[in-house]
Amino acid sequence: MSDDDATSARSRLSVTRREALAAVGGAALAAPTGTTASAVAADRRDPVLVRVCPGAVPLQARLRYGPDALRGDWPRPLRDALAAVESAFEQVLTYAGERERLADLEVRVEPGPSIRFPPAEMPLSADAVVPSTETLLGRFRDRLRERNALTDRSCHLLLHWSPLNYRVGYGGTVSPNALTGAADGGDAQTVANVGATEVWDSRAVTRNIAIHETLHTFLSSDIVDDLGAAVCDHELGAAVRTAPDTLRISPMATAYAGPDRIGGGTRFHGTGCYDHDRFSRHDGTEGIENWTYTTELSEATLEGVTRYLEDHLER
Numbered sequence: 366m367s368d369d370d371a372t373s374a375r376s377r378l379s380v381t382r383r384e385a386l387a388a389v390g391g392a393a394l395a396a397p398t399g400t401t402a403s404a405v406a407a408d409r410r411d412p413v414l415v416r417v418c419p420g421a422v423p424l425q426a427r428l429r430y431g432p433d434a435l436r437g438d439w440p441r442p443l444r445d446a447l448a449a450v451e452s453a454f455e456q457v458l459t460y461a462g463e464r465e466r467l468a469d470l471e472v473r474v475e476p477g478p479s480i481r482f483p484p485a486e487m488p489l490s491a492d493a494v495v496p497s498t499e500t501l502l503g504r505f506r507d508r509l510r511e512r513n514a515l516t517d518r519s520c521h522l523l524l525h526w527s528p529l530n531y532r533v534g535y536g537g538t539v540s541p542n543a544l545t546g547a548a549d550g551g552d553a554q555t556v557a558n559v560g561a562t563e564v565w566d567s568r569a570v571t572r573n574i575a576i577h578e579t580l581h582t583f584l585s586s587d588i589v590d591d592l593g594a595a596v597c598d599h600e601l602g603a604a605v606r607t608a609p610d611t612l613r614i615s616p617m618a619t620a621y622a623g624p625d626r627i628g629g630g631t632r633f634h635g636t637g638c639y640d641h642d643r644f645s646r647h648d649g650t651e652g653i654e655n656w657t658y659t660t661e662l663s664e665a666t667l668e669g670v671t672r673y674l675e676d677h678l679e680r
């Protein structure tokens with residue numbers, strides 16, 4: 366890749382970085398509309414926004430992250446999740462830039478509004494105690510609408526803290542708002558249950574699940590179909606044996622690379638479809654005792670997201 370390509374990929378994200386730091390530092394959040402539009406050249410379409418929204422983190426949970434985490438919307442695990450999503454799009458834009466693709470598209474990762482669900486608004490049902498992904502994302506969408514945060518071409522990721530919510534699991538998306546820029550207003554909502562990944566697994570899993578749930582909204586089945594043998598998004602991921610007893614897992618394969626049982630890789634196995642034989646690479650689980658995670662996207666994932674951005678958001 367030329368230095369120019371690398372520089373342009375980086376400069377597209379550097380704005381984002383500054384905004385992220387400003388918001389994390391407690392400055393006012395950027396206005397959801399207007400500000401972003403005026404920052405774009407007049408002959409370009411609005412940027413694609415990936416907005417990472419912090420949910421409520423209870424005090425008991427914050428205590429484990431030290432005194433700094435007691436206040437504010439961004440305790441360490443949430444900040445690390447935001448940085449991971451940024452790094453994923455940095456990788457995609459670098460990959461695309463090296464191939465002179467996505468030249469006309471701006472993608473920005475930025476902190477979104479903090480999301481709170483007042484208990485009083487919850488209906489009295491099982492869904493109030495343990496909301497399903499559908500209920501949670503519906504309520505998330507209502508909050509975004511109230512704040513005028515829907516733009517027609519944004520992905521909104523909720524960093525949710527609910528370690529015991531087995532219905533949401535590690536997270537997910539729900540149709541018809543599962544793809545960015547596709548249906549019903551064009552905004553996608555997705556949730557990463559960082560409470561679950563933190564309590565049951567590790568920070569590395571938190572990072573990868575934040576990326577995983579975001580990228581689901583930038584991977585459509587027609588494009589995944591076109592990429593080799595994959596029939597679902599998870600199969601674009603990679604699980605690489607780095608030592609005889611160690612497997613290193615990429616974001617889209619996270620929670621799907623191990624055997625389907627408690628403690629197979631992540632503490633809980635993902636519930637969506639997958640077949641290890643169709644992964645872009647899977648070196649097998651026999652003899653594996655150490656499960657490690659990398660935020661580095663597999664080439665199949667980079668290609669899939671790039672193609673999605675080209676087909677659905679650039680043209």
Ligand SMILES: [Zn+2]
Binds near residue numbers: 599
């Ligand atoms: Zn998934």
